[in-house]
Amino acid sequence: MASDSVSSQAPQVALVGAGPGHPEFITLRAVECLRRADLVLYDRLVPRRILEHAALTAKCICIDSLHERHAQRIPHIHQTMIDAAKQGLRVVRLKGGDPFVFGRGGEEAAALRAAGISYEIVPGVTAALGAAACAAIPLTHRHYASGVAFIAGHEQPDKGDSALDFAALARFPGTLVFYMGVVRLPFLVQSLIEHGKPPDTPCAAVRWAATPQQQTVEAPLRELPQVVAQAEMKAPALIIVGAVVGLRRELEWFERRPLFGKHVLVTRPRHQAGDMVRQLEELGARTSLLPAVEVRPPMDWSAVDRAIAELSRYQWLVFTSANGVSFFLRRLREVGRDLRALGSLRLAAIGPATADALREYHLEPDLVPDEYRSENLAAALRDRVRGQRVLLARADRGRELLHEELAAVAEVEQVAVYSQCDAVDWDAAVLEELKAGHVDYVTLTSSNIARALVRSLEASGLAVLRDGRVRLVTISPVTSAAVRELGLPVAAEAREYTVAGVVTALLEDVQEKEKRLPKG
Numbered sequence: 388m389a390s391d392s393v394s395s396q397a398p399q400v401a402l403v404g405a406g407p408g409h410p411e412f413i414t415l416r417a418v419e420c421l422r423r424a425d426l427v428l429y430d431r432l433v434p435r436r437i438l439e440h441a442a443l444t445a446k447c448i449c450i451d452s453l454h455e456r457h458a459q460r461i462p463h464i465h466q467t468m469i470d471a472a473k474q475g476l477r478v479v480r481l482k483g484g485d486p487f488v489f490g491r492g493g494e495e496a497a498a499l500r501a502a503g504i505s506y507e508i509v510p511g512v513t514a515a516l517g518a519a520a521c522a523a524i525p526l527t528h529r530h531y532a533s534g535v536a537f538i539a540g541h542e543q544p545d546k547g548d549s550a551l552d553f554a555a556l557a558r559f560p561g562t563l564v565f566y567m568g569v570v571r572l573p574f575l576v577q578s579l580i581e582h583g584k585p586p587d588t589p590c591a592a593v594r595w596a597a598t599p600q601q602q603t604v605e606a607p608l609r610e611l612p613q614v615v616a617q618a619e620m621k622a623p624a625l626i627i628v629g630a631v632v633g634l635r636r637e638l639e640w641f642e643r644r645p646l647f648g649k650h651v652l653v654t655r656p657r658h659q660a661g662d663m664v665r666q667l668e669e670l671g672a673r674t675s676l677l678p679a680v681e682v683r684p685p686m687d688w689s690a691v692d693r694a695i696a697e698l699s700r701y702q703w704l705v706f707t708s709a710n711g712v713s714f715f716l717r718r719l720r721e722v723g724r725d726l727r728a729l730g731s732l733r734l735a736a737i738g739p740a741t742a743d744a745l746r747e748y749h750l751e752p753d754l755v756p757d758e759y760r761s762e763n764l765a766a767a768l769r770d771r772v773r774g775q776r777v778l779l780a781r782a783d784r785g786r787e788l789l790h791e792e793l794a795a796v797a798e799v800e801q802v803a804v805y806s807q808c809d810a811v812d813w814d815a816a817v818l819e820e821l822k823a824g825h826v827d828y829v830t831l832t833s834s835n836i837a838r839a840l841v842r843s844l845e846a847s848g849l850a851v852l853r854d855g856r857v858r859l860v861t862i863s864p865v866t867s868a869a870v871r872e873l874g875l876p877v878a879a880e881a882r883e884y885t886v887a888g889v890v891t892a893l894l895e896d897v898q899e900k901e902k903r904l905p906k907g
């Protein structure tokens with residue numbers, strides 16, 4: 388809540404544009420407002436990931452959920468903002484696209500002004516601009532369009548006769564972009580043609596622009612209603628009318644990305660999923676997060692604390708995961724020690740991600756095997772640790788191989804620095820999509836993840852994995868073996884046992900399948 392004198396002078400309410408749907412098509416000011424908000428009132432069309440910029444303590448309410456309960460929806464939204472601001476809360480009113488383009492932002496600002504509430508307005512990328520960029524239709528062009536008009540097509544046919552001046556629109560020397568126009572499309576098209584717009588004017592309809600579910604159809608004006616109906620296109624969609632649509636064929640990029648149209652499930656723990664999600668989305672995939680395992684601090688720290696107290700007894704400290712690094716080093720701080728406690732200990736990391744986790748603490752591992760797996764780490768360490776004392780910092784469940792191999796040549800103490808368990812709160816909506824086969828790929832980055840996922844699915848859910856409708860991509864031969872043991876087929880396996888390796892394997896599988904089945 389605003390406390391010091393400077394922030395108490397800041398506007399009480401921010402009317403913020405959330406952009407067209409891409410979680411990163413949002414302004415820095417919008418992120419800053421969200422970061423400081425106590426209450427966020429958002430529209431249904433706002434991408435959920437944008438809400439993650441808000442503090443955990445902020446209350447986020449979807450205003451469409453107020454809709455059913457309040458016939459007087461608009462005044463109710465206004466009053467909710469005003470009441471919260473009067474209580475001293477910092478309010479963000481988060482709207483799809485831009486607040487001042489068909490967003491009723493003008494009415495909301497007026498209501499705030501009338502109530503004596505201060506506000507700021509943060510612009511957003513309006514849907515037309517999102518569609519222009521991602522459907523590759525320049526809205527203006529030196530040769531084809533010297534202007535652009537944003538027009539409300541209104542989706543409720545019961546709104547009565549159009550207030551639109553079709554004669555003026557038909558004459559307009561530029562691109563027409565209709566918002567909320569799908570339901571009334573036949574009427575809009577007929578009216579434009581009747582008022583002189585050439586029936587062969589190139590047109591496009593773009594649904595869910597700037598999202599991984601973007602859908603675009605093109606047709607000459609006279610055929611557009613039929614083409615849109617055939618494609619079963621519904622709101623939210625924009626209708627773009629003008630010669631510039633013809634440039635799309637040459638400029639298209641968004642829907643051409645190699646994973647566009649693919650729905651990929653990421654099953655890593657939430658705090659570790661970001662990197663994979665980003666890599667997949669950059670290639671065009673739609674991702675859903677279904678963390679199959681969770682990592683937590685161990686129930687009992689005493690063995691770890693004892694090892695920390697006696698660190699100088701060891702010559703080697705071995706990490707088998709990035710989680711192991713962060714839990715161990717955080718615990719070091721919690722018991723009042725710091726990196727100096729590591730002294731001259733030699734450090735080993737099982738693979739590149741674990742090595743990078745060490746580097747984040749400015750620690751350079753002395754040993755990282757060429758290939759990321761226990762067998763290779765054991766082989767690389769065996770000769771170097773002979774006769775020495777080794778501390779193995781690991782999860783409470785996992786393979787015993789490394790411990791057994793090293794214990795044959797050295798004195799090894801292993802401590803569980805974190806605990807890994809099956810996820811408890813599975814996202815029911817994502818699980819349903821998986822069971823229904825509305826997912827193309829599931830990525831599996833460990834054997835534990837594979838087993839936890841299978842435990843969470845009933846027989847009905849397993850069917851789509853078993854028959855290959857949903858394809859499984861694994862991080863390594865060890866994970867593949869676990870998957871096969873569960874009776875499931877592996878579609879692709881990473882050559883390099885990293886997140887990037889999994890993404891590459893998935894991509895290659897898509898490309899191979901496409902080669903076999905050329906697009907009709």
Ligand code: SAH
Pocket residue numbers: 407408432482483484485486487488489490512513514515517518565566567568593594595596597598622623624625
């Ligand atoms: N303030 C918003 C518009 C709100 S009106 C903005 O500036 O974008 C809602 C209409 O916007 C929808 O009916 C649809 O026509 C359009 N729209 C919003 N997001 C869209 C998207 N991602 N793709 C296509 N059209 C979208």
